Amino acid sequence: MFSLISFVKRVNKGNNPPLVEKASNPLRFGVLGAARIAPDAIIKPARCHDDVEVIAVAARNKDRADEFAKKWDLPKSYGGATAYQDLLDDGDIDAVYIGLPNSLHFEWTMKALALGKHVLCEKPIADNEEETRKMFAFAEEKNLILLEAWQVRFHPAIQRVKAIVEEGSLGKMVSMTTHLGVWNSVFFVKDDIRFNYSLGGGGLMDMGPYPINCMRYLASCEPVIDSAEAICRSENIDRRIETHMTFGALPATIITDSAMEGWGPFQLIPQWIKMVLRVDCEEGAVEIRNYVLPHVWHSITVLPKNGKPRVEKAYKPLEGKGEEWWSAYRYQLEAFMDKVRGRKPQAWRSAEDSISSMHIIDTIYTKCGLALRPNSEFKL
Ligand SMILES: NC(=O)C1=CN([C@@H]2O[C@H](COP(=O)(O)OP(=O)(O)OC[C@H]3O[C@@H](n4cnc5c(N)ncnc54)[C@H](OP(=O)(O)O)[C@@H]3O)[C@@H](O)[C@H]2O)C=CC1
Ligand SMILES: O=C1OC[C@@H](O)[C@H](O)[C@H]1O
Numbered sequence: 001m002f003s004l005i006s007f008v009k010r011v012n013k014g015n016n017p018p019l020v021e022k023a024s025n026p027l028r029f030g031v032l033g034a035a036r037i038a039p040d041a042i043i044k045p046a047r048c049h050d051d052v053e054v055i056a057v058a059a060r061n062k063d064r065a066d067e068f069a070k071k072w073d074l075p076k077s078y079g080g081a082t083a084y085q086d087l088l089d090d091g092d093i094d095a096v097y098i099g100l101p102n103s104l105h106f107e108w109t110m111k112a113l114a115l116g117k118h119v120l121c122e123k124p125i126a127d128n129e130e131e132t133r134k135m136f137a138f139a140e141e142k143n144l145i146l147l148e149a150w151q152v153r154f155h156p157a158i159q160r161v162k163a164i165v166e167e168g169s170l171g172k173m174v175s176m177t178t179h180l181g182v183w184n185s186v187f188f189v190k191d192d193i194r195f196n197y198s199l200g201g202g203g204l205m206d207m208g209p210y211p212i213n214c215m216r217y218l219a220s221c222e223p224v225i226d227s228a229e230a231i232c233r234s235e236n237i238d239r240r241i242e243t244h245m246t247f248g249a250l251p252a253t254i255i256t257d258s259a260m261e262g263w264g265p266f267q268l269i270p271q272w273i274k275m276v277l278r279v280d281c282e283e284g285a286v287e288i289r290n291y292v293l294p295h296v297w298h299s300i301t302v303l304p305k306n307g308k309p310r311v312e313k314a315y316k317p318l319e320g321k322g323e324e325w326w327s328a329y330r331y332q333l334e335a336f337m338d339k340v341r342g343r344k345p346q347a348w349r350s351a352e353d354s355i356s357s358m359h360i361i362d363t364i365y366t367k368c369g370l371a372l373r374p375n376s377e378f379k380l
Helices: 002-015 038-047 062-071 083-088 102-114 129-142 156-167 203-207 209-219 328-340 351-368
Strands: 027-032 052-059 076-079 095-098 118-122 146-149 173-182 223-234 237-247 250-257 273-281 284-289 299-304 310-312
Touching (some): 038 052, 038 095, 052 083, 102 118, 102 129, 156 209, 156 273, 173 209, 203 351, 209 273
Parallel strands (some): 027 052, 027 095, 052 076, 118 146
Antiparallel strands (some): 273 284, 299 310
16 A cells, blocks of 8 residues: 555656756757657656756647647747757757657757757667767767667666676576567557658667667676567568577577567457566576666566565665656756766766667667668768
8 A cells, every 4th residue: 555655656746746946057958859758758857957948849840839838838839841950050959859750860969969969869869870870979079968868777776686686696697588568559659650661660679779778788798699580560660579699608588579469369368568677697586577667667576596585676776866756767867967067977878888779779680681770861
């Protein structure tokens, strides 16, 4: 009962964070695209960050832009065919959040960097490794912050799993496995950008960054992809991919499935969601449930071979900044701002980190015999 009440309180506060008083010269963000993810990823986190203000949105349709601005109390909105460029040309804007389809991440990140704006760009950061390299090289040249918004890395839950594994009582890691699956009709809309090849879609593009990067983080090294096999929903668009890889001597399996089959006769009983990552060690195992959105709810189960299982939660770091109700996106914004302001963030994702992640996605597609997501035609 107590945990249900604290769950409701935490989620409610995370969804409706308090509006804090702003510093005298906060970083002013513009949002490219009235995307579904934008409120959670940037608007709500900014409300409770004293050094950030979201001042504008741009959408291809003016009414949509105005509606979004009204709903989220943003002073400016840009709409129409030139809206994204108009927002970038706004001299009041210091940074942009990009929640556009993957195929547009390259173009709008490059344009924003060219105009001197810092960029927080959604995962996966680009269509492929080649684009990713160019984006980070350009950010470095312009001396601007570019971060791929893979928020899980910033949340204490995955950091706690790493600490448990490294603390040593479970012995050496022997394997990692995850099956990340969702029931198609609940999570995706009709004509979802995720399943459109020309928009950089694909099940692995959408879900792959989570298990690939959690495993890279836990293993502290890069994997070799041994095999990968896809079941497609349309040409070059994977529904399910099973990948076997090795991190040094450590075998790992990742299954991503964007349309899990149901159970029982005619698969009548839907399987809603599967989001467990398990690390087996010589002396036991550790499992994290819901590593994708850990701030909503998660559980970390430690299963020692010679001892009692225990369950842990990690909504707040043991040391450093954070609140129980902070979402992973809020932790991410804190780190982004630390970087922009020249402070050392609690956690960070480097250029190499994002490049490696895209390299792995490209390699898995190639192993499956599927085409890489196409390069943007945009040239700076
Ligand atoms: N980190 C996370 O937790 C999550 C990340 N994401 C990532 O965020 C991005 C957006 O996802 P999501 O919010 O679900 O997507 P939506 O479909 O809700 O939003 C995409 C936005 O892209 C704009 N857009 C521009 N060109 C096109 C086009 N040709 N077709 C469709 N949309 C277009 C639209 O903006 P306009 O308003 O101008 O019409 C739309 O608002 C993806 O990269 C996805 O991987 C998504 C969910 C969670
Ligand atoms: O990034 C994401 O996280 C949650 C998923 O359900 C969603 O498809 C994806 O875009």
